[in-house]
Amino acid sequence: MAQANTDSQFKARILKPRTPGSDNRWGFVILPKEVSAKLPRRGRTTVEGTINGKPFTVLLEPDGKKSHWLKIDQPLFESSGADFGDTVELEIWSAAEELEPEVPSDFSQALSASPDAKSTWENTTTISRIDWIHWITSAKQEKTRTKRIHDACDMLASGKKKVCCFDTSGFYSKAIKAPEAAD
Template structure:
């Protein structure tokens, strides 16, 4: 993956999520706003970088505050010699071309059943596809997700290449945010 020549270097605290779900081994870092402002977009953004000198590639998530956060797997923070609570040094560079997103199986089925939607989907940009998928997967309830899949197919079939009314940064809708950190 080729990267853009903008490199951001900063230090941040490695945090443990208060509600990690079933996997309690991951941690996260919230990017300082000035580091996030150097990225090409406020929504999901793929970067290459290092954490304490250890290389990785990951997709940053929007935090709803016009910044981003990074999920750090146990394998990555252990390889970087870092533990939760440590201050880590990160260097991030956005990739020049976003990788193609994985299409969730339920959305794949809906696209396959709607050839007009699939045709428009195939002619959209990678970033637009990332936003469509993010909009669908950000639904908190299965009923909402199913409605969004149906709406996405309808919009795509009508020729719409970008999801409307979706704030990929979460700033205006507060749809996205970094996890709440566990108290130390």
């Protein structure tokens, strides 16, 4: 079966996050819905592309509105020559392989404490690991996150490879959204 064409070219303005956290300088763009619609998933998905002609590979995040947002980290800012408020030229396409997600330290420790869960984890697909991590990190309260880590380890230890009943796009649950832009 031939893979659908996911190539898109568009212009977008770089937004500054209202609350950037402790990260280094970063910005973001919201993908146009028609660009996002060409991608294989409404949840987190890896794309390759260019910003002002400079190449990148990133894991797009869902915006909760049936589209995605792209984080522009400090190195990408520097290579693109762009700044907050600038309109940049972007080209993106689905990556041939998903980027392996970074496992949060609390979840990694829990997996290490459960050999059965860790074994199942290591035998799942990258997409499934992305979804498990997304489910855990989308918890709004620490209590919920802790429970999800415990539940994930239990489910993985029982051989379950995919998290069930989690809206990876955030559209139905409203738990996932793009950052708010500063004024």
